[in-house]
Amino acid sequence: MKEAFKFQFIFRVMRISLCQFLLVGLWALGTAKATDGQAQALLSKKVTVDIQEQGIENVLGNLEKQVNGKFVYSAKMIGSDRKVSVKAAQKPLYKVLDETLKPLGLHYRVTDNLIIISRSDKSAGGPATSIRSREAGYTVSGKITDVSGETLSGVTVILSHNNLGVVTDINGTYSFSDIPDGTYTLNVTSIGFTAIKKEIQVAGQDVQLNIEMKDDILQLQEIVVTGGNPKKKIESSVAITTINNKDIQTRAPLNSTDLLKAIPGLTVESTGGDGPGNVWVRGFPQQGGYIFLGIMEDGLPVLPTGFNSIPSVDQYYKTDLTIKNIEAVRGGNASIVMANTPGAVINNLSYTGADKTYGKFKATTGLSQGLYRLDGNVGGKVSDQIRYNIGGFFRTDKGIVPPGYTANQGGQLKGNMTFNFKNQKGFVRVYGKYLNDKVQWMLTSFYPYDGTGKPTKTDNFDMVTQSLATVDTKFSYTDANGVTRNYDFADGIHTKQGAGGFQFNYLLDNGWEVNNNFRYQHTNRTVTAGIPASIITYNGSTPYYYLDGSEAGLKAGDRIVNVTGIGQQGKDVQIVDYLDFKKSISNHNVGFGVGIHQFNRNDGPNYNFSYQQEFKENPKRLLTSPTGAKITATNLATVIGDTRTLSAYASDEITLNPKWRLDLGARIDNQNVDGKRPFYAFKADGTPDYTKGAGLTIAGYTDYSETITNWAATAGLNYKINNEAALFARATRAYNAPTIADYNATAYDPAKIKKRPVYLGEVGVKYAKNDFSLFASASYSAIKNVSLSITVPTISSGNQVLVAFGSTRTYSAEFEASYKLTKALSLRWTGTLQDSKYTDYTANTNTNSAIMAILGDTTYSFTGKRTERVPVFNTELSATYDYKKFNIYLAGNYIGSRFTSPSDSYKLPAYVLMKGGAGYNFTKAINARFWVDNLLNARVLTEGDVRGDQFRNFAAVEKGTMMPGRTILPRSFWLSLSYEF
Template sequence: MSKHFLLIAAAPLALIAPAAAATEAPLATDSAPAATEAAESKEPEREVFTTGVAKGRDPLDSATSTSVLKAGEIEKLGARSLAEVLRNIPGIRTESSTGEGNSNYTIRGLPLASGGSKYMQLEEDGLPVLEFGDIFNVASDIFIRYDYNIGQIEAIRGGSASTFVSNSPGGVINLISKTGETEGGSIGFTTGLGYDSNRLDFAYGMKLSDTLRMHIGGFYRVGEGPRDVGFTAYKGGQLKFNVTKDFAGGYVRLHGKWLDDRSPQYVTVPVKITGTTADPEFSSFANFDVRRDSMLSSNITSLVTLDASNSPAAYSTSEGMHAKVKAIGLESQFDLAGWTITERFRYSAISGSTLRNQIFSLFSGASLPAAAGGAGGTLSYANGPNAGQVIANPAALNGNGIVGNMLLIRIDARSLDNINNDLRASRVWNVGGGKLTTTVGVYKSLQTIDTTWLYTNTYQDALGGGQSSLLNAANAAGTPLTQDGYVAFDLNVGGIPGQYRRTFDVDYNVTAPYGSVNFHVGPVAIGGSIRYDIGKVRGRLFGSDLGGGRAPRVPYDFNNDGVISDAEARTAALPLSRPAPVNYDYDYVSYSTGVNWRVSEPLAVFVRYSKGARAGADKILFTPSVSTVDGNLVEPDAAYDTVTQLEGGFKYRGANATLNVTGFLADTTDRNIQGGTGLEILRDYRAYGAEVEASYRTGPFSVTGGLTYTSAEIRSDSRNAAISGNTPRHQPDFIYTLTPQFDSKKVTVGFNLFGTTSSYAQDTNGLKMPGFAVVNAFLQFRPIERVQLMLNANNLFDTVGFYDIAQDAVPANGVGWGRAINGRTVSTSLRFDF
């Protein structure tokens, strides 16, 4: 990999010399600095969009569906995570209940069978954070943060995203950093009112000379966070910088990033489900609030198991989602012989881990002794303030009688290192009274996936305030069935020893040449683009569930008492002497073509047809799609899934109002592992609908909003024909946002409303999760120039909402589990601009 790195690194360095000698006129609206600094400047600017297109241009002159979120507006949203920011973009559906990262993202009804963002790429300054946005348990959003460094967020849905970015047939979201065009800085402190959260942000930009500028910024935070977990769950920060040298006709920029931040992953919690399947009711159990509590606890401090080398290890549960990134990059743009050359390069050393406490099943009441310890068995506290005490009446435990059969899981990401390079050249030709823009480019990516899954199985009660404890079980004879709350030091569900104890050590080498043409004459622009992705996948896998014989359990005396307990006997090791190879190649072609008609200065209409694809990455490993004997594909088309899209609509931009409406139709194939079930799926989907984005301003009053209607269908399922024709789980008919506000010199006040209609809990279309609407209110007060006080309430009305319910019918005992949105949190901040 080092050889490839040196070759790629040489490309941007080689461009510096001719760039410095360029003497042609400065770039127009297609330059990256112009797009970046638009968010920093307070002066009116020509609107330019640069993400996922050949050259930056006015959106009304492009047959694409795009959105921009400016930093000043994002600040008011009261978002507690990046996913909560991005849900304000029409067409984007986010399941933002997991905390800072590992949220689920999709676009225009494209399938969301598993976690992360399979069909949509998250970028930072024009390059992907990870080549694949849905890597098992370590999605892209874990390794990116929104802070004062960001000038604006650009999003493109459908369209040319298929051909200008690899593995992004649905769309691209790009976080664009400030680059010091506007001198000055900001420092701000935010603290929670009624919950433990403290964060310091800063940013500063300056001109070092007439042609040299820089920007630096970052944040640091610490606190328990919006849910009661009983320990400091958020801790860490980020530092980013860039230095830009401008010259006649272009620029060259060096940029870097250091991120070391940990945050909790909120997963499933116990949910009381009553009523009927047609009309269910969801609520909290006694002493456990679905809005504020978590199965994380101050009494559960370690995950004990064998590590990737089969040595004993104890991992701190406070690690949560721990992101470590060290990145360095170089960006350059200049004119050469009539061509505009753009070069972007970044090397990111990425590592970290995720640790979560996930419900596998729940026991209730008097059934506990029979289910956990056999008839006449007992339960007792394994840790916490009541350690050793026998639970005389499990049915009354904590007032709810709930005990969880838990999966305490650590995913160790030793390396997710990523190298990206995108080199393109564009030229505008005068042809037939119009402008013909031609672009050619090549993209190169090297992505490592070196991770290990470490599953353990525990028993735990359900008590809020971060005070739940592990439980021990014994049979009627008093023989312990657990040890220190552990049922097994591996995954002990389904009767398969060692299931999901895996190591991935695989490298993905992607090369993608691409090109486009666009002819703009009068009010009409006609264009097309094509991309050819070539992938080489090499590596090895270790796992007891690869087939060909399972690794035997390896009893280990974790507590060093000289006795192997029943739980210690249930310890699995990785079969390190039996790796399975990964050795396959793939290639696919993406294309897109569209027509845009600028009917008048404020109005344009467009239509576009696109076909793109997304490589399967780690979701097809450990499945029958890849041979465990030679590492080749068993089915030639298993390496990627395709998306075809037809879209069309209009865009209006007046002096005080904007209105963008786009209709879409998408057909998708999806070979995946369904989140929460572990089931392999192979499906065809269809989705159609429309997205609306609008804004209006009159005097100090303004309102912005978005609405997306989606009708989605599982057209076929090769593994389960019974669900063909059903609506995909979690897919609502409508999602919507609305942000009205009043803005004066001293005060800004308003709210951000996000809502979703009901959706099915599972693909079998039984139980429905109710729709919900969340209001985030904000008040900004500027007593003097350059000083701002802000009060923000997230989920002002303490709404209960669910993104996931595990059941497909009302359980007979009323006990279910799912992922709920966070309850009301109020914060205040003080910001100084200088």
């Protein structure tokens, strides 16, 4: 009955969308003659400009920012280095264009929102014009299409004879007349496609040459909006990776973290399933999470950068059909875009409506784990001034490694509506999101250690395919005040979030563009999970019982797992507002802004528990007596505090000449943290004892208010050799700021909260021509006094944390390249080569009495060791094959060897992870896709014993000793059916 209801619901949604599409189609037929009116409206827009003796390209760039249109031209064809002076105040665009272009022998025409500039018949240039007019000539013409055969309008075509240039019309055609006999070069360029150069021979007859343009996979000619003024990637002095919607669908990521594997410079672990992932950026040290990587949604941070697994930013946003494309700014400029983000910024950009109604629905099933998912997204316009987009997803999933209950369930709904001002100078956009999603956090399990770093099997358990999650999911705890709290492991990480905001964008009469982006976000989250901490061998003498009182029937030699249970609840409220101002002044694109990010967090009470369970798939919990405690609380923690970050930032992009662009940026962030730090004992003199490990009773709280100011500055230089190639260099001083987790630590030591500067230098090259594209960079980075934590399991006090600080330096090289082997076959190769080592890192056990009781008063030094879990080399090679209605995708990901901890004591071997997919287009609207993850079913550890192996001598560990670890997910199969209009 439920399944029938689901399909009826899907059919009804699709039927409504089809009706809507038909109605819009009828409306479009009735307004088809409005093109001329739209062109007139575009040309009638009033602009303000004051430029003296600057290149014509700068003038066009200035005008472009003031109108909802795009200039299409060839810099060579128009002579972009010719100097002009233009001064106008609130004058119609067509008058400014007439006064500026006609004296240069240029004319323009409008197609949709494209203003196409070309040479007039009289502007071939001096004597060459008279030669061309008196020579008998022929016609060179043809049609430009993409690989699917669709015609392309607005493509710039340059003929080397007198540098003649035209732009293709709505039918994709171009034509040159009166061309004399000879050998010429035809240059073809268009945004989104790689440039093409063709040699042609005119010999006594007309030449007909049709050209097929190929997608620019690296999108070097695309406009990037993240981090400063919008500009093409090839003109930017920043390492940028873009992932469009087509790429997302082809890659079919299992979760938001998995998608980041497409970005060089990042080392990604998504083996937590849909639970928290880990991302390392350019070798910076961390124990997990997103410490140096900032995540944005439509230009605003989703969560302040700097947190480990809880809270984890990948639970605050989800990748679905509402995402149009993703921009990843790597390296120095990221520190100017977002506070406390020295590594990289990932900006997820949503669809925002269009003149034509569009939509897509997709149903997905996980053939390996009982997953059912429905995605949808639709958009269009309500009127000439109003655009909309709405979409989201819902899924239920038993899990690739089933825990014995529904692993993942929930979804989100997102929407936005844009109101364009009638004077076409700006817009107001309102948006909202509701997220209600629970996921399984796949944690460590156990395997027999044999020194190979691979997850070997035991007699009755395989950690790769079987789960240690207990099927006895429910439990409760009554604290000393008589308050009873109920928990359920099946609830996993459950995030409920509501967010809403607006964006205001307006172009003032004086040429300043004002943009204000605001969001309010409220999140409730619970984390209920069991972390296997240790394993023992049953001696056969003491009986064990299940929760119902029945005897477990264990035999001597069976194994029993000691588990640390987590029962955490928390909430946070975030208010984010960025106010930006931008203007083109002469050859400067200046911008400045201010922002506030208020992050109010109240987590608690957060308990750790201990219990025992069987060592087998879907085990039951065990008791030492029929009436024994079903679970034991071990310690209690809270995080209570408010973080307020005030920011000011400025940038200037200076076009020194058509080839050289200088990019300057600076940012200052003032962070204030007000909170309550718990402590668990008093000293004899009545003062708080901060060395006492966490217990079940919080003795008191220390109120604190900490303020710290940090700054970042960067300078980049880009040399555009031509439209196909460029070089860039950048130097940056950034920072890593403490988070509330640092200030809230029980063993807080104010002397160790030091300045944490980050230094980065990088050089790079960009190239795209014909069938080949390349974006490569080399960099140096160093960070000082970064906060590090070592988790140490204890029997009596659960997991305890040893707080330490360290410094590192990294040399790295990153690249992404694409090559079109044939019309149908494309290759993409990305990779990161890095050497990351600690330059100063020591840890003292005397900062935590529970740990010191086990290990003694000891200082450990990791200076000179490699950064843990960061491979020297990782790379991905993927191939896409398109043939008629078929699409095939295959990718191989190589991850080099890593050490599990900074002691460099346990090395995990390199591995290769394969994935692939195949799609078939039944029609232009209906597509089916099948794909497989971990195609070769590789068995690989991604974590060894990260909780304590810093202090273990593995040379003394006997083979067969049970060791904790975590693996990549086993092979899984997926199938989807989508409908798009």
